[in-house]
Structures are given as structure tokens and as C-alpha cells.
Amino acid sequence: MSDENTRGAAAAEPPASGPRICSLPEGLDLVSGRRLEHVDIAYETWGELDESRSNAILICHALSGDSHVAAGKDKHGAEKPGWWEVMVGPGQAIDTHKYFVICSNVLGGCSGTTGPESIDPTTETPYGLRFPLVTVEDMVDTQAALLDRLGVKKLLAVVGGSMGGMQALAWVKRYPERVRTCVGVATTPRLGAQAIGFNEVGRQAILGDPHFAGGDYYGGEQPEAGLAIARMVGHITYLSDESMRAKFGRRLRNRDDLAFDFVTEFEVESYLAYQGRKFVERFDANTYLYMTKAMDYFDLAAGHASVADALAETPVRFLLLTFSSDWLFPTYQTKGLVDAIRRARGQVSFAEIPSPYGHDAFLLEPEEQRRYIEPFLARAVAEARVGTGTLAANEGGEAL
Amino acid sequence: MTAADLLRADLQLVISLVPQGSRVLDLGCGDGSLIAHLRDERGCDVRGIELAPEEIAAAIARGLSVVQADLDEGLSGYPDSAFDVVVLSQTLQVVRNPALVLREMLRVGSRAIITFPNFGHWKVRGYLALKGRMPVSESIPFSWYDTPNIHHTTLKDFRDFIAANGGEIEREIPLAAGEWRQEIRQVRFMPNLLADTAVAVVRARG
Numbered sequence: 001m002s003d004e005n006t007r008g009a010a011a012a013e014p015p016a017s018g019p020r021i022c023s024l025p026e027g028l029d030l031v032s033g034r035r036l037e038h039v040d041i042a043y044e045t046w047g048e049l050d051e052s053r054s055n056a057i058l059i060c061h062a063l064s065g066d067s068h069v070a071a072g073k074d075k076h077g078a079e080k081p082g083w084w085e086v087m088v089g090p091g092q093a094i095d096t097h098k099y100f101v102i103c104s105n106v107l108g109g110c111s112g113t114t115g116p117e118s119i120d121p122t123t124e125t126p127y128g129l130r131f132p133l134v135t136v137e138d139m140v141d142t143q144a145a146l147l148d149r150l151g152v153k154k155l156l157a158v159v160g161g162s163m164g165g166m167q168a169l170a171w172v173k174r175y176p177e178r179v180r181t182c183v184g185v186a187t188t189p190r191l192g193a194q195a196i197g198f199n200e201v202g203r204q205a206i207l208g209d210p211h212f213a214g215g216d217y218y219g220g221e222q223p224e225a226g227l228a229i230a231r232m233v234g235h236i237t238y239l240s241d242e243s244m245r246a247k248f249g250r251r252l253r254n255r256d257d258l259a260f261d262f263v264t265e266f267e268v269e270s271y272l273a274y275q276g277r278k279f280v281e282r283f284d285a286n287t288y289l290y291m292t293k294a295m296d297y298f299d300l301a302a303g304h305a306s307v308a309d310a311l312a313e314t315p316v317r318f319l320l321l322t323f324s325s326d327w328l329f330p331t332y333q334t335k336g337l338v339d340a341i342r343r344a345r346g347q348v349s350f351a352e353i354p355s356p357y358g359h360d361a362f363l364l365e366p367e368e369q370r371r372y373i374e375p376f377l378a379r380a381v382a383e384a385r386v387g388t389g390t391l392a393a394n395e396g397g398e399a400l
Numbered sequence: 401m402t403a404a405d406l407l408r409a410d411l412q413l414v415i416s417l418v419p420q421g422s423r424v425l426d427l428g429c430g431d432g433s434l435i436a437h438l439r440d441e442r443g444c445d446v447r448g449i450e451l452a453p454e455e456i457a458a459a460i461a462r463g464l465s466v467v468q469a470d471l472d473e474g475l476s477g478y479p480d481s482a483f484d485v486v487v488l489s490q491t492l493q494v495v496r497n498p499a500l501v502l503r504e505m506l507r508v509g510s511r512a513i514i515t516f517p518n519f520g521h522w523k524v525r526g527y528l529a530l531k532g533r534m535p536v537s538e539s540i541p542f543s544w545y546d547t548p549n550i551h552h553t554t555l556k557d558f559r560d561f562i563a564a565n566g567g568e569i570e571r572e573i574p575l576a577a578g579e580w581r582q583e584i585r586q587v588r589f590m591p592n593l594l595a596d597t598a599v600a601v602v603r604a605r606g
Contacts, residue, residue, distance in 0.1 A: 317465065318465075319460070335477075338467055338477060339476070339477035339478075342447075342467075342477045342478055342482075343477075343478075343479055347465040348465055348467065349456065349459075349460050349464075349465050349466050349467065350467045350468055351453060351456055351468040352468060353453075368453075371453060371454075371457045372453075372456070372457055372460055375457055375458075375460045375461035376460050376461075378461065379460065379461055379462070379463040380463075383463060
């Protein structure tokens with residue numbers, strides 16, 4: 001294992017200026033049984049690892065995210081906002097003055113980490129659909145290899161929303177000894193039929209695009225229409241009836257009367273079209289296929305009789321948050337996870353945050369999340385520094 | 401002054417009733433001061449349930465595991481006999497369905513410790529008898545229309561309630577506050593008239 005990117009090197013480098021690349025020349029064995037011979041991981045870090053190496057927090061991104069969770073310079077040196085900068089940054093709930101924050105682009109992604117648009121070394125052309133299907137567990141294994149390179153043996157917290165929360169949960173199951181706490185926001189131990197159904201609509205829009213060309217569209221016309229439709233459907237699922245009513249209602253865009261034509265008329269149509277256009281400029285259609293499939297496949301109970309069985313006697317302390325109007329990752333699913341952790345005699349705190357913003361609330365309600373996350377992390381790091389912490393108090397209780 | 405002195409007087413009594421090293425669930429745990437004390441001073445394995453966000457956040461800051469839940473929806477997340485002790489402190493009177501809450505406490509815990517204000521206290525009786533109005537006092541400081549206390553009980557009613565819902569009272573400790581809220585004394589003479597609050601240890605019958 002290379003020592004080039006040890007903690008000293010990571011901390012000595014200037015604050016994030018575009019993602020750095022960590023290579024795994026040894027490759028990666030995947031859950032599917034297939035293997036990637038070479039993996040690059042694009043990652044960024046903020047803050048510094050403390051002397052006791054007890055303040056490292058891994059943030060896992062959602063479907064369309066990247067490593068740029070907090071504000072910082074991009075690869076051209078220009079200031080670029082972070083996708084969760086309302087939560088992660090100096091003085092924020094996840095305070096980069098206090099914590100060493102790591103965020104990497106997931107395996108199969110399109111923002112620097114090896115994925116379907118990367119060059120397949122055996123053919124020297126982009127993988128396209130020859131890229132093996134990756135799972136949330138494979139994403140987590142990739143992150144674990146990155147942490148080895150960064151000299152982080154144990155995380156203070158693994159944090160994620162939505163698909164990022166699935167990774168956080170997979171971390172607990174896969175590497176319980178490397179995680180002190182897990183913060184899952186608007187996430188689920190497994191998608192239901194409704195969410196899988198919406199993912200499939202997105203995939204079919206891409207697969208049916210005439211420019212898709214079996215996934216080998218790199219260098220030619222992109223399947224932009226299909227990817228844009230996938231994004232439009234996605235956006236509807238991230239909002240709520242209430243937030244759409246407030247944001248758009250039935251208002252018409254730049255006109256007073258109906259056109260009696262199939263042009264963009266309603267505000268909501270215009271908004272969705274804009275979101276679709278913006279998305280195709282920055283996202284790869286094949287990655288969209290791989291990410292949604294990984295989400296559909298994810299089941300925290302996999303290989304066990306139940307989620308409670310999968311997490312039996314887990315030493316990891318959980319904080320789980322949901323939003324009242326989120327119908328894509330509904331509260332009842334997280335409550336089921338809470339109950340499973342309780343049955344596993346684990347430590348879990350849970351709250352449902354009242355919000356009209358649907359699934360998007362995890363990006364839009366920083367103060368309500370901060371209320372819980374800030375004290376949760378502050379306590380965790382204090383206990384980590386003491387070494388024993390109050391988890392020792394559990395030893396007084398009988399095992400169930 | 402120790403941390404225990406800062407706890408409400410009836411909570412100090414509750415603490416003394418919880419065996420060392422017990423598994424404890426506190427329903428309506430507030431900022432978690434009771435279970436934090438039980439964890440730190442008596443080596444208990446503790447969990448909490450609470451509704452109010454600011455209270456949950458305060459409990460989380462103490463390193464406690466607290467789940468936001470409505471007690472009226474039951475404790476279905478917990479298996480039978482998951483706890484040695486389930487505490488319900490000054491909360492029985494605010495739930496919509498006290499019988500459901502009691503049965504759930506006796507299902508998930510070997511023992512329930514319940515504290516409640518005694519509506520049979522002489523001051524309450526006197527207030528209603530003499531003024532002809534719903535009692536408002538220091539310990540019940542709400543008007544009838546905006547009170548969270550929707551299920552008042554007296555000591556005698558409480559005994560019937562426990563018996564009617566499959567429980568039996570192991571210990572009943574009627575209390576009266578002294579001049580200062582910190583001092584409490586046990587009431588042995590005419591408790592239903594003279595105690596303003598009570599602590600009961602309840603277990604499932606049979």
C-alpha cells in the first residue's frame with residue numbers, strides 16, 4: 001500500500017483546489033464478483049486531522065453529487081460553491097475548523113472517480129456499459145481504501161443524505177470497527193417499489209434516447225434528451241405537492257393566455273426543462289444508470305435475516321433525521337430502521353424535521369439539521385478524545 | 401450542590417428506586433437529565449423517548465440516544481421485556497391514551513416507575529369547592545382550555561387504573577413538597593388528601 005498520501009501529506013497540502021486523485025493500482029474486487037483492475041478516486045479534504053486522529057468525518061454524496069461538499073476552489077482556481085456548504089464549512093454544523101472532512105466522488109461516478117466514462121485499460125476506449133455494475137457496498141469499499149491512504153483508521157462520523165445515507169449505513173455494516181457514529185439524513189435501509197419505479201423511468205428515458213448508442217456515445221452526440229427527462233422526473237420526486245404549489249402553482253411563464261400548443265407554458269414546465277438542461281452539461285448518462293441501479297440494489301439486510309440481525313450489537317451510535325414532506329425517502333422507512341437498531345440493542349437518536357420542501361429539504365433546511373448534528377458530533381469527538389466515553393456505560397446493562 | 405440536587409425532587413426519588421446497572425427507558429425524557437444521571441452515577445444502560453426538538457437536541461448533547469416519538473402510538477419499536485425499568489415522570493396526565501401507555505410500559509419493561517400529580521390534593525379540592533373554578537396552582541399552572549394535562553387522576557383513581565390494566569402496584573410513595581421544591585417528604589397520613597404528587601412502582605400482574 002502506498003504511503004505517499006499519508007496524513008501528513010494530506011494535511012500539508014493547501015485547502016481544496018479541485019479534487020485530488022488517489023489511485024488504487026491493486027484494483028478492486030466488486031460485490032458482483034467482477035473486478036476493476038485500476039481505480040482512481042477523486043477526493044477533497046477540508047480542515048486538519050488532529051493529533052489523536054479522532055476528528056475525521058467522511059461525507060458521502062447523493063446520486064448527482066461530487067467530492068465538492070464544501071466551498072473551495074475548483075481545478076481552475078475559481079471559487080466554487082459546495083453542494084452542502086450550508087452544512088459543511090468553517091463555523092457550520094460540520095465545522096471544518098474542528099473536523100477533518102473528507103468527501104470523494106463515488107465509484108461509478110462522473111466527477112473524477114473511475115466510472116463508465118473512464119478509459120477501460122483493456123480496450124483503451126471508455127467503458128460505457130462494459131463498466132461492471134457497482135453497489136453501494138463497492139462505493140464504501142473504495143472510500144475505505146482511500147481512508148487507508150489518508151491514514152484515517154477510524155472515522156468520528158460517516159455522514160450522508162439520500163444515497164449518501166445508504167453509504168453511511170453500509171459503512172456501519174461493513175466496517176463497524178472503523179466508524180464511531182453514523183449520521184443518516186433523508187435516507188433508507190432499502191428503497192420501496194415507488195422509488196425503484198421512478199428510477200426505472202429515468203433509466204428507460206436514457207436507454208430509449210436515439211443517441212444512447214448502447215452506452216457508447218462518448219465523442220458523439222450525447223443522450224441529452226433522455227438524461228434531461230430522467231432529471232425532470234427526479235426533480236419532481238425531490239419536491240413536494242406543497243413546495244410545488246408554492247413555487248409554481250398554475251402560473252404561466254411569460255404569457256397571460258394558453259397557447260393551445262405544445263410549447264413550454266407553465267412555470268413548472270419551464271423550471272423542469274431548465275433543470276434538465278443544466279444537468280446534462282455536468283452529468284454522464286451512463287453514471288445515472290449505474291447510480292440508480294446501485295440505489296435499487298441496496299438492502300441493508302442483505303445477507304442477514306433482518307436489518308436488526310445485520311446490525312446486531314453494533315457499537316456505532318446513530319443519528320437519523322427525516323423530513324415530514326419527503327415522500328421519496330419517507331419517514332416510516334427510517335422509523336423501521338430506528339426500530340431495527342433498537343432491537344439490535346444499538347444506540348440511535350431520531351427526529352423528523354417538519355419541512356415543506358420534500359426530499360430536497362436535506363439541502364435546504366440547514367438550521368433544523370444543525371440543531372441535532374452539531375451537538376451529536378461535539379459529544380462524539382469529546383468521547384473519542386477521552387477514549388472510553390459513555391459507551392462504557394453500556395457494559396452495565398445485561399445483553400438482551 | 402451535586403447534579404442530583406438540581407433534578408426535580410421526585411426524580412431524585414425515582415433515581416433511588418432504579419437498581420444499579422439496569423436497562424432504563426425514560427418516556428418523555430426531556431433534556432435527558434434523569435437518564436444521564438442514571439448512566440453516569442448508576443451505570444445504567446439508558447434510552448429516551450421525547451417529542452420536543454429542543455429537548456431531544458439537549459439530550460443528544462449529553463451523548464444520550466433519544467428517539468422522537470409520540471407515546472400515544474405505543475412502543476412497538478421495542479421487543480417485550482427489553483428494559484428492567486420504564487420511567488414515566490409527570491407525563492401520564494398529558495397522554496391521550498394512558499391505558500395504552502401503561503400496557504406498553506409493562507410489556508417492554510419488567511417494572512414501570514410512574515410519577516404523577518395527585519388531583520385529590522386538598523388544595524385542588526378546596527379550589528374547586530370554594531371558588532367553583534377549575535384549579536390553577538403552582539403545580540398545575542394552566543387554564544382548563546390550554547392545559548396539556550388532559551387526564552388528571554387522584555391516588556385512588558390511579559390504583560383502580562393500574563388494577564384495570566393488568567398491573568399491580570409494588571410500592572406507592574405519596575409525596576408533599578416542603579416550603580422549597582427541593583425538599584419533599586413522604587406522606588403517610590391520608591395521602592390522597594395530603595400528597596401533591598406520587599411515585600408508584602408497578603409491575604405486570606401474575
